[in-house]
Amino acid sequence: MSKQALIIIDIQNDYFENGALELVNPIEASLNAGKVLEHFRKNNLPIAHIQHISANPAESPVFVEGKSGAEIHENVKPLPGENVFQKFYPNSFRETGLLDYLKENDVTEVVITGMMTHMCIDATTRAACDFGYKCTVVGDACASRDLEINGKTVKADDVHHAFLAALEFFYAEIKSTEDYLSA
Numbered sequence: 001m002s003k004q005a006l007i008i009i010d011i012q013n014d015y016f017e018n019g020a021l022e023l024v025n026p027i028e029a030s031l032n033a034g035k036v037l038e039h040f041r042k043n044n045l046p047i048a049h050i051q052h053i054s055a056n057p058a059e060s061p062v063f064v065e066g067k068s069g070a071e072i073h074e075n076v077k078p079l080p081g082e083n084v085f086q087k088f089y090p091n092s093f094r095e096t097g098l099l100d101y102l103k104e105n106d107v108t109e110v111v112i113t114g115m116m117t118h119m120c121i122d123a124t125t126r127a128a129c130d131f132g133y134k135c136t137v138v139g140d141a142c143a144s145r146d147l148e149i150n151g152k153t154v155k156a157d158d159v160h161h162a163f164l165a166a167l168e169f170f171y172a173e174i175k176s177t178e179d180y181l182s183a
Helices: 025-042 098-103 116-130 156-170 175-183
Strands: 004-009 049-050 085-086 109-115 133-143 145-147 152-154 173-175
Touching: 004 025, 004 085, 004 098, 004 116, 025 109, 025 133, 025 152, 025 175, 049 116, 049 133, 085 098, 085 116, 098 175, 109 116, 116 133, 116 156, 133 156
Parallel strands: 004 049, 004 109, 049 085, 109 133, 133 173
Antiparallel strands: 145 152
């Protein structure tokens, strides 16, 4: 029998308006992630909040431990007793207790929401699949930002959809919040 767990990745204040690394549509994504979170709470299923902390605040002013920007956003704030795993790398499994937590809870499937689609969502989803978990990414509960390469800007919406398409090719099923909650 399958058992799902929710992994909410890096929905932190620095990604929102006036934050150190503002994304495109973080409010919408966080509200959708909040709906998925409420579903997991209501059904008493495992929840893993992931919080990125800067490994080197002198070089990266994003997610500085102890600063408000590193705090998990109010739309998905953990309740007392919910697990929060701090990480220093894009892959939420690297040097955290996430894998042990999933194993201890007999999880077979993970549902992934969060930020940024092109970085930590991508890295964590691929790792989860490699560890043998069936993965669902709730696409509209994730957000990204504009990227630049060779003097060209790639718009956040294109970045977001390109990474979701790449994940859907092998690593995950991609669903909307509405489709996930109505299944």
